[in-house]
Structure formats: structure tokens, C-alpha cells
Amino acid sequence: MARIGIIGCEGAMGHALAAVIGASGHELAGGIDKGGDAAGLADASEVLVDFSTPGALCINLHAAIGAGVPLVIGTTGLEERHHAAIDDAARAVPVLQTGNTSLGVTLLAHLVREAAARLGPDWDIEILEMHHRRKVDAPSGTALLLGEAAAGARGIDLASHSERGRDGHTGAREEGAIGFASLRGGTVAGEHSAILAGEEERITLSHSAENRSIFARGAVRAAEWMIGRDPGRYSMDQVLGI
Numbered sequence: 001m002a003r004i005g006i007i008g009c010e011g012a013m014g015h016a017l018a019a020v021i022g023a024s025g026h027e028l029a030g031g032i033d034k035g036g037d038a039a040g041l042a043d044a045s046e047v048l049v050d051f052s053t054p055g056a057l058c059i060n061l062h063a064a065i066g067a068g069v070p071l072v073i074g075t076t077g078l079e080e081r082h083h084a085a086i087d088d089a090a091r092a093v094p095v096l097q098t099g100n101t102s103l104g105v106t107l108l109a110h111l112v113r114e115a116a117a118r119l120g121p122d123w124d125i126e127i128l129e130m131h132h133r134r135k136v137d138a139p140s141g142t143a144l145l146l147g148e149a150a151a152g153a154r155g156i157d158l159a160s161h162s163e164r165g166r167d168g169h170t171g172a173r174e175e176g177a178i179g180f181a182s183l184r185g186g187t188v189a190g191e192h193s194a195i196l197a198g199e200e201e202r203i204t205l206s207h208s209a210e211n212r213s214i215f216a217r218g219a220v221r222a223a224e225w226m227i228g229r230d231p232g233r234y235s236m237d238q239v240l241g242i
């Protein structure tokens, strides 16, 4: 049984997480939202899980380090500076950051990597995502995770090969680019497709989240797995053993 603290506890993911913690026999150590005492929550927890906002990241990392507890970060919309802060913190405590905690997307990233590696750069890669109307970041963390998988397989840097937010007279597509498109509306929990488009044929690798419990279950699995680990930066691949 793990004592799990939730950062972003009154949010959609916070509620989904609390339900899974309750159903899985773990203990809810407590939860905070904006203005909450992250250090106090960390002291009361064996592991912290963060589904909140990028602006809270540094406080959360400090709290985890202060209490010497692992931190699972599901928050998306992170920038380079956030990743640098995570790398620093991972020297002191175990940290896992992922744009998607589900088993399905973790496996999908492997399939995208495999397809991108086997098909040459004349196969264009586009990543399409759709989420609920409340989502504030784009492209989604998952879309970026899939983009990183494709870029890694092709030995290219994602940031300098991304085509995002096309509008107007964009010119033709750059060879080797990875394109992103984001749709927002309704209550969609998460739809992602990686489309590999070649000459007269096309492969689409897709994942559909039917509800948030898949993310919550993955996050709880990660939280359990992180307790007792050495400091370092960990991935969902390691948690799930895939």
C-alpha cells in the first residue's frame, strides 16, 4: 500500500486519480490545488503525483526534494526550462514525467518509432490530436511524445523539424518535417493518430482514450513503482516493462 499525495486534486485528473487510489487499496495522503502547501503534502506522502499546471512545477520539484519523495509528473505544456528543472531534480529524487500515463499510448509510441525507422523520409509524418474544450495546451503532451518517438527514430531534432499551426500560404511541406494538428471540442478524453503518408499509400496508428481512468491507473502504477527507486529520471516504458 502506498501513501499518495495529489497535486491538482480538484481537477478532472485529480478526481480520476483519487477514485483509482481508493479502489486500488492505496492511501490518499492528501491533495492540494493552487496556493496549497506542496511541502506539507510531500512530507505526508510516500510519493507525489502532479496533474496541475506547468507554473507549479518548480515548487513541486522543491517539495519532493525537501521531503525526499518521488514525483510522477503528468502535467503537460512543459517547455525546455521545465525539462531542465526536472533533470536537475532527478539528481536528488526519482522523477517520472510523461505526456501520457496510459499503457496504450506507451505502446503506441513504440509502434510509431518502429514505423518511422523502417520507412524513409519520403514518408511524411503528421500527428493529429483531439481533446475536450477545456484543454489549454497544444499540441498535446502525447502528440509531442509521439513526435519525439518519430524524430528519435529518424535521428532528427523534433523542435527544428516540427510544422505546427499551419495557416495561410504556408508553402509546400518540408521533406522530413513532422506536422502537428490540434482539434478541441466537447468532452473528448484524448484521441491521437500518427499518420505516415507515402506515395499512394498511408498508415495510421491511433489511440483513443475512452475516459480518464486509463491515465489515472497508469499514474498509480507509476507511483507504486517509483517508491524506493534511486534518484533519476524514469519513463513509463520502465514502469510497464515494454
Ligand SMILES: NC(=O)C1=CN([C@@H]2O[C@H](COP(=O)(O)OP(=O)(O)OC[C@H]3O[C@@H](n4cnc5c(N)ncnc54)[C@H](OP(=O)(O)O)[C@@H]3O)[C@@H](O)[C@H]2O)C=CC1
Pocket (backbone or CB within 6 Å): 007, 008, 009, 010, 011, 012, 013, 014, 032, 033, 034, 035, 036, 050, 051, 052, 053, 055, 056, 073, 074, 075, 076, 077, 098, 099, 100, 101, 102, 141, 215
Ligand atoms: N500525462 C497524462 O497522462 C495526462 C496529463 N494530463 C494533464 O494534466 C494536467 C491537468 O489536467 P486536468 O486535470 O484535465 O486539468 P484541470 O484544469 O481539470 O485541473 C488542474 C488542477 O490543477 C490545479 N492547479 C492549478 N494551479 C495549481 C498550482 N499552482 N498548484 C497546484 N495545483 C494547481 C487546479 O486548481 P485551481 O482550479 O484551483 O486552479 C485544478 O484543480 C494538464 O496539464 C493535462 O494536460 C491530463 C490527463 C492525462
Ligand SMILES: O=C(O)C1=N[C@H](C(=O)O)C[C@H](O)C1
Pocket (backbone or CB within 6 Å): 076, 099, 100, 131, 135, 139, 140, 141, 142, 143, 189, 190, 191, 209
Ligand atoms: O488534457 C488532457 O485531458 C490530456 N492531456 C494529456 C496530453 O496533453 O496529451 C494526455 C491526454 O491526452 C489527456
